[in-house]
Amino acid sequence: MNYYNEIKNELINNEITKRVKDYSKNKSDLTTYYNVGKLLSEVGKHYGEGIIKEYSNRLTKELGKRYSITTLKYIRQFYEFSKSHSLSDQLTYTHYKILLPLKNENEVNYYIRLSIKNNLSVRELKTRIKNKEYERLDEKTKIKLKEEKTNLEVKDLIKEPILIENKSNYEVISEKVLQNLILEDIPSFLDELGTGFTFIRNEYKIKLGDRYNYIDLLLFNINYNCYVVVELKVTELKKEHIGQIQTYMNYIDKNLKTINQDKTIGIIIVRKNNKFIMEYCSDKRILSKEYVIL
Numbered sequence: 001m002n003y004y005n006e007i008k009n010e011l012i013n014n015e016i017t018k019r020v021k022d023y024s025k026n027k028s029d030l031t032t033y034y035n036v037g038k039l040l041s042e043v044g045k046h047y048g049e050g051i052i053k054e055y056s057n058r059l060t061k062e063l064g065k066r067y068s069i070t071t072l073k074y075i076r077q078f079y080e081f082s083k084s085h086s087l088s089d090q091l092t093y094t095h096y097k098i099l100l101p102l103k104n105e106n107e108v109n110y111y112i113r114l115s116i117k118n119n120l121s122v123r124e125l126k127t128r129i130k131n132k133e134y135e136r137l138d139e140k141t142k143i144k145l146k147e148e149k150t151n152l153e154v155k156d157l158i159k160e161p162i163l164i165e166n167k168s169n170y171e172v173i174s175e176k177v178l179q180n181l182i183l184e185d186i187p188s189f190l191d192e193l194g195t196g197f198t199f200i201r202n203e204y205k206i207k208l209g210d211r212y213n214y215i216d217l218l219l220f221n222i223n224y225n226c227y228v229v230v231e232l233k234v235t236e237l238k239k240e241h242i243g244q245i246q247t248y249m250n251y252i253d254k255n256l257k258t259i260n261q262d263k264t265i266g267i268i269i270v271r272k273n274n275k276f277i278m279e280y281c282s283d284k285r286i287l288s289k290e291y292v293i294l
Contacts, residue, residue: 003043004055010036011063027089030096034087037079040072052076074100091115094122098129106146107134117195136160154224154265157194161292162269164189173293178232178269179203179216181293193267196223206251215248226262227252230269237274237288242281249285 014032017025043051052072059067077100078093085108087096095115102108111134115125134142136159144152167184170177179202182189190197197219204218217230229248233241245266252264266286273290 003039003046004058007036007039007055008059008062010039011059011067026092029093030087030089033075033078033093034082036072037075037077037082040076041079044076085109085112088112088116090119092122095120095125098122098125102129104134106142110134110145131163133159154194154221154226154228155287158267158287158289159192159194161290162189162192163294164192164291165294173234175216175232175234178234178291182217182232190219193219193228196221197228198222200227206248206255208247208251213248215252218252221265224262224265225260227256227264229264229266231266233268233270235270236272237268237270237277239277241268241270242277242283242286245286246283 010032014028017028040052040055043055053069056067056069056072059065059072074097078096081096081100084105091112099108099111102111111125111129114120114128114133118124120128137145138156138160141152141156144156164178164181165185165188166173166181168181170181173181183202186199190199198221200218200220202217204215206213206215215229216232219228219230220226221228229245229252231241231245231248245268249264249266257264263285266283268286268288269291270288271291273288278288
């Protein structure tokens, strides 16, 4: 077999397909790079690693496009990657290329599913990986994902710590400032909480007796069909925070929740968690998560 000509023809045919059949660009890329990667893997076994450099020089010269040694090695790595993962043409070759350096198979599978489900762009996927999203999941959640269990709960996909970016460069972080930082980029905050979260409003006014109180953030989770009360604290978690959010959750259940909706969830976002308080919190609908300001 003339490996070089096979590789060259695959790459040429892919370029032609991408020009003529725009709708099949991505599928053509994945098929081409799989085939080229396979050929590169085979030729390397026959002639050694040095053949990659030779093919890189010839392809660049003859096709007028830079096929560097690194590029060809990535293509070969993509072939090896594809042997252990089911590829979807909903993701591009560039998506998969970003995943190649990851060594944890469960982490790779998480990002593949996440990208497909949320239609992530390459840039968005890079950000999720850079922010170590998978690593910030609870260990029990990772086991559920590994075993592909479908009984995930609201709390399972909430990261810890929750990352909040200080784009305005505030020097002092008060509860009001923390709320403002979240509101400046509410989509990113909702992503940190998981999937299905929608924003209703901040400083949601409720009346308890003859006094008005304000819920920091009121959300709704579409996937789990429930309201979510979020309280923001710039201190360590305290026992009175539990009582406060429980009161707000009960109010929402009594006055907003319909008979077809599940009970309200409460999330307290704190500077530092207190595991002892959470250990003795009998209401399992209440969660406590730390935040980090970037």
